[in-house]
Every structure is written in C-alpha cells, then in structure tokens.
Amino acid sequence: MKKSALLAILVLVLAVSTGVLGYLYSTETVTGQDVVVSPSVAIGDYTQKWASSAHANSASEGFRHWDDSEDGTVPANCAQCHSSTGFLDYYGLDGSEAYVVDQPAKVGTVVDCSVCHNDYVESNPVVKFPSGMEVASTDGVAACWTCHQGTEGGINGNLEKRIGEIAPDDKGETLGFVNPHYLAVGSMYLGAEANGGYQYEGKTYAGAFRHASGVETCTDCHDPHTLHLADPGYEKCQTCHAEIQGYPDQRLVRRTRLDYDGDGDVNESTYDEINGLAEQALASIVTYSKNIGGVTIGYSDNYPYWFGDVNDNGVQDEGEKAYADWTPRLMRAAFNYKFVTRSAGYIHNPVYSAQLLIDSIEDLAAGDATITLASYSRP
Ligand code: HEC
Ligand code: HEC
Ligand code: HEC
Ligand code: HEC
Ligand code: HEC
Ligand SMILES: [Ca+2]
Ligand SMILES: [Ca+2]
Ligand SMILES: [Ca+2]
Numbered sequence: 001m002k003k004s005a006l007l008a009i010l011v012l013v014l015a016v017s018t019g020v021l022g023y024l025y026s027t028e029t030v031t032g033q034d035v036v037v038s039p040s041v042a043i044g045d046y047t048q049k050w051a052s053s054a055h056a057n058s059a060s061e062g063f064r065h066w067d068d069s070e071d072g073t074v075p076a077n078c079a080q081c082h083s084s085t086g087f088l089d090y091y092g093l094d095g096s097e098a099y100v101v102d103q104p105a106k107v108g109t110v111v112d113c114s115v116c117h118n119d120y121v122e123s124n125p126v127v128k129f130p131s132g133m134e135v136a137s138t139d140g141v142a143a144c145w146t147c148h149q150g151t152e153g154g155i156n157g158n159l160e161k162r163i164g165e166i167a168p169d170d171k172g173e174t175l176g177f178v179n180p181h182y183l184a185v186g187s188m189y190l191g192a193e194a195n196g197g198y199q200y201e202g203k204t205y206a207g208a209f210r211h212a213s214g215v216e217t218c219t220d221c222h223d224p225h226t227l228h229l230a231d232p233g234y235e236k237c238q239t240c241h242a243e244i245q246g247y248p249d250q251r252l253v254r255r256t257r258l259d260y261d262g263d264g265d266v267n268e269s270t271y272d273e274i275n276g277l278a279e280q281a282l283a284s285i286v287t288y289s290k291n292i293g294g295v296t297i298g299y300s301d302n303y304p305y306w307f308g309d310v311n312d313n314g315v316q317d318e319g320e321k322a323y324a325d326w327t328p329r330l331m332r333a334a335f336n337y338k339f340v341t342r343s344a345g346y347i348h349n350p351v352y353s354a355q356l357l358i359d360s361i362e363d364l365a366a367g368d369a370t371i372t373l374a375s376y377s378r379p
Contacts (some may be wrong), residue, residue, distance in 0.1 A: 047113075049225035055111035062182075066107050073104035081147040083109040090146070091120055099128065116143045116224065129187060130157050131195035141186075144218040150184030150339070153196035159335055163328045169292050169367045175326040177306050180339040188343040189218070191352035197339050198332040200359045206379070209349035212240060250347060260354040262374030274346040277357040277376070281337050284371050285330065288364045293325035299337075306334055329367045333360035351379045 050056055057063070062082060066074045079086025083105035085094070092098030115121070124137045127145040131154025137145055152158040159178045166172040180196070187196025192205035199205050210216045215236070223230040229247075230236070237244040243252045251271035259266045261276030268276075282299060289297035290312075298309030304322035311317060336356040339345075345353030358376045365371040 046225050049223065050113070053225060053227045055227065058108045058110050063108055063110055072107055074107055076101040076104050079105035084112045084115050085109050087115045087146065093118055093120055116140070129194040129196065130154055133193065133195050135190060135193055139217045139219060141218045145186035148183050148186040149194065150187050150196055151181040152178050153180055153184070153187055153339070159198060159331060163331065166328055168329045169327050171325060171327055175328070175331060177304070177323065177326065178331060178335055179305070180335055182342055184339060185343045185348050188339070188345050188352065189348045191349050197352065197356040198335050200363060203355070203359055205355055206349065206351040209351060256350065256379065258377035258379055260377055260379065262376040270350050271346045274340070274350060274353050274357070277354060278337060278341050280374065281333060281357045281360050284361045284364045285333050285337065287371050288368045289325065289330060291368045291370060292327060293330060295323070295325045297323050297330070305338065329363055333364050336360045354379050
C-alpha cells in the first residue's frame, strides 16, 4: 500500500485511539501529510497488538525515568530512543536538522506508529552507530537499529575517549564504568559491521549474524507490533530446530561445533557456551580487580552495576558504593560483559559474543598472571 496512505491512516488511528487507550499519547508529528484514508486495512488489529507491547508501555522505566526532572522533559541526548518526537527530530523528519536531536521531548511519548511508518524509515536508509560506522538497512529495520544500538560502543565511542593514553593496568581520573546501554541488539546483531563491542587490537571479529533463510532480520523473528516472535511463533523455528517447542527452548539449541567456553563439554547448548564464557569473564574481572585494582569489584543488575565489594562477599551491602578503581583492562571487559549479557547475544550473534568474551578474559589475564585460562575455542 502507498506509504502516504498508511501514514494518513495512522494519523486517524492515533486520533481515534486516544479516547480508547487513555494512556496513549496523541501526537501531531505525522501531520502535514495528505489525509487519504483507505478502508481496506484492518488497522485495529495492528493498533491492539502494538498497544499490548513494551513499545506502548508508557508506565515503564524506559519512558518514565524523567518524571521527576525539573521541566518534565526527556533531555535531547536521550530523546532519540525514549520518545517518538525525539526519534523524528533525530532524523529531521520534523523539519529540524538531521542526526541531532534539537529539542527535549515530552515525557511519555513512547514508541508510536509515526516512528516506523514514515517515508524515511521505509526507504531503508543508512543508520549511524555510536562507533561512527554507517550501515545500510534493509527490510524496514532502520528504526530498530536506530534505537537498539546502544550509546557508547566501538572505536570512536566514549570508552576509547576516556581511556585515552592511560596504560592498561594504570588508574586515572577519566576512568570509570562506561555502560553500553540496554538492549543494544542491533549493534550485537551487526557485530564488526557496527563495531558495538570493545574490539581488541589485532583480533578479527565476525560481522552480522544472518542466521538462516526466513530468520535473518529483526522483523523476520519479532512481530514489529507485539515484539514477540512473529507468526507462527516458535513453530517457525521447528523447521530447522525440532527441539524448540516454545519459549525458552531456543536456549537448548546447539549448532556450533566448538567448545567456546573450554569446559570440555561439546554437547551443551550455545546459550550455555556463551553463559559459561560470561561466568568466566565475570570471575576474571573479580580476580583482576582484587590483584590489580586493589579493591574487589562486585556486579549487580541494578545501577551502578559495578560496586566496590569492600567485604568481599559478592553482594552489595549498605555503604558499598560504585566501583572506583578502574583500569583500562577492567573497563573494556566490564563493557563487553554487559553488552553480551544484556542483548541476548547467544541468539543475535553467538560468534561475536564468544569472540568478545574470550578476548576480554585473555586481556585481563595478560595483566594478572593468576587468572587461569581454559582452552577456549575462539570461533
Ligand atoms: C540509542 C538509543 C538510546 C539512547 C540515546 C538512550 N537510550 Fe536509554 N534505553 C534505550 C533502550 C533500547 C532501552 C531498553 C529499554 C529497557 O530495557 O527498559 C533503554 C533503557 C533505558 C532505561 C531503563 C533501564 C531499565 O532498567 O529498564 C533508562 C533509565 C535509560 N535508558 C536512560 C537513558 C538516559 C538517561 C539516556 C540519555 C542520557 C538514554 N537512556 C539514552 C535506548 C537508548
Ligand atoms: C517499531 C516499529 C513499528 C511501530 C511502532 C508500528 N509499526 Fe506497523 N509495521 C511495522 C513494520 C516493520 C511493518 C511491516 C511488517 C512486515 O513486513 O511484516 C508494519 C506493518 C503495518 C501494517 C500493515 C501494512 C503494511 O504496509 O504491510 C499496518 C496497517 C501497520 N503496521 C499499522 C501500525 C499502526 C496503526 C501502528 C501504531 C498503533 C504501528 N503500525 C506501529 C513497524 C511498526
Ligand atoms: C524510538 C525507539 C525504538 C524503536 C524505533 C524500536 N524500539 Fe524496541 N524498544 C525501545 C524501548 C525504549 C524499549 C523498552 C520499552 C519498555 O521498557 O517498555 C524497547 C523494547 C523492545 C523489546 C523488548 C520487549 C520486551 O517485552 O521486553 C523488543 C523485543 C524490541 N523493542 C524490538 C524492537 C524491534 C524489532 C524494533 C523495530 C521493528 C524496535 N524495537 C524499534 C525503543 C525502540
Ligand atoms: C533468529 C531470530 C531473531 C532475530 C533475527 C532477532 N531476534 Fe531479537 N530475540 C529473539 C529471541 C528468541 C529472543 C528472546 C531471547 C531470550 O529471552 O533468551 C529475542 C530477544 C530480543 C530482545 C530482548 C532482549 C532481552 O534481553 O530482554 C530485543 C530487544 C530484541 N530481541 C531485539 C531484536 C532486534 C532489534 C533485532 C534485529 C537487529 C533482533 N532482535 C533480531 C529472536 C531474534
Ligand atoms: C531455515 C533454518 C533455520 C530456522 C527456520 C531457524 N534456524 Fe536457528 N539456526 C539455523 C542454523 C543453520 C544455525 C547455525 C548458524 C550459524 O552458526 O551460522 C542456527 C543457530 C541457532 C542458534 C544458536 C546459535 C549457534 O550458531 O549455535 C539459536 C539459539 C537458534 N538458531 C535459534 C533459532 C530460533 C529461536 C529460531 C526461530 C525464530 C530459529 N533458530 C530458526 C537454522 C535455522
Ligand atoms: Ca533534529
Ligand atoms: Ca563447552
Ligand atoms: Ca559486599
């Protein structure tokens, strides 16, 4: 169907649905297009699916984090991904300059229809990543890549800037944890093509994980409205993986022949291979911090994620603050650990995930001889 027609319908849907879906934020961002309504598409289904998704959940932290900000807005440097108007501003679709968000956004605009259904996104444009790399999109996934790309990765990212010339095992004032940000799945999927992980010098890294025919792109696997597995759901996987009956059976799949994590088990799932590596990476981070950092580091799923585990018991107790004794090696490994474990790396790019984790462990061991290496099989 014509894009302008779809857009027009979306305007109408948004307008009509504000009453029904009380929490839906009504926007004027898609006005200025010809309003031509085609009665042949069952928009209601799409709207309903979307309304049940995380993208429409205006109560979630991803959209409410700024509730208590002084002027009730999402700052420009966050709005690209945490608001619809911010996203349109980022690409200049509101008439402003492209590739920069000029205005803070109203809190709670969620990820509405206008973000994905506009001529620009539908033209499969090139998408810029935090590393500075640009990748041509296909199949309507430009919007997914734009928000699910993380914020700090890669060669030209914030991580490298903060490390600057500081030697691998030294401390320095500019050092600290650099968070790859959440659900950076687009960068994970693209691997070295987007350079979202910390890639060590002298190593080569896998590009995009295109998996197999029919399950290559974000929207081959994710319904763009519900965000769950696209129809027919996990049945789609069974053609090639009989073991997948439903969630979370995809974690049982093993296709690699390699013993990534070097534990001698070559029958465990790919999920377990990657998890095995992640566990060893975390253990190496802790060991290194004790021996080189001075203070033991601890990890928790909540901010500030890495804390000074002063009493060395593995949990964050009262008074244990954000970790302060960073060295470049520690920063790189902590970044990769979080990047892989928070982007379902085992399914979006198992090869890149294994490479990043193995290289992180080996780099830490180069600074701390007490870290024992298993015989990892680097893919
Ligand atoms: C390139 C896109 C992008 C940018 C820029 C971005 N974020 Fe996010 N952010 C995301 C995505 C995707 C998520 C995943 C949502 C989730 O996990 O809830 C997220 C999640 C979050 C969450 C929720 C974490 C949780 O525990 O659920 C917070 C808080 C957050 N971001 C804060 C920020 C702040 C503050 C900024 C600006 C300094 C920012 N983000 C900039 C993409 C982005
Ligand atoms: C995160 C991106 C995203 C959002 C948000 C989104 N859509 Fe979609 N929508 C898509 C993609 C991608 C397709 C194409 C699906 C495919 O090829 O299987 C699509 C397809 C459609 C179609 C089918 C028409 C066609 O061209 O195939 C309709 C109708 C539609 N969306 C309506 C909506 C409405 C209404 C909303 C808001 C309530 C919405 N969409 C929100 C990404 C999105
Ligand atoms: C404007 C930014 C933006 C765009 C575009 C976007 N997302 Fe998201 N996505 C988010 C944010 C923010 C969250 C977290 C929302 C929340 O916490 O409720 C999220 C959550 C998700 C989730 C997690 C669902 C869950 O239940 O945990 C999936 C899967 C997802 N997005 C896939 C996609 C796909 C596929 C596309 C492209 C078709 C896409 N996203 C486009 C920002 C975006
Ligand atoms: C081969 C199918 C497949 C492809 C391709 C795929 N995904 Fe996923 N994705 C999944 C599955 C399955 C899960 C659930 C993983 C789990 O929970 O173990 C998932 C999880 C996610 C999550 C939630 C992660 C979390 O930890 O909560 C996001 C966000 C997401 N995918 C976004 C994307 C984006 C963006 C793309 C394109 C760059 C993409 N996916 C490509 C199958 C796929
Ligand atoms: C057309 C066949 C086919 C379909 C359909 C398919 N896969 Fe795969 N899958 C493969 C192949 C081939 C590999 C190995 C790819 C590689 O290593 O390059 C693989 C690998 C995997 C891996 C482990 C990564 C690895 O390389 O060890 C997971 C997890 C997985 N698939 C999950 C899924 C899920 C979930 C679905 C359904 C959404 C799905 N697959 C659909 C063929 C398929
Ligand atoms: Ca702009
Ligand atoms: Ca193994
Ligand atoms: Ca403690």
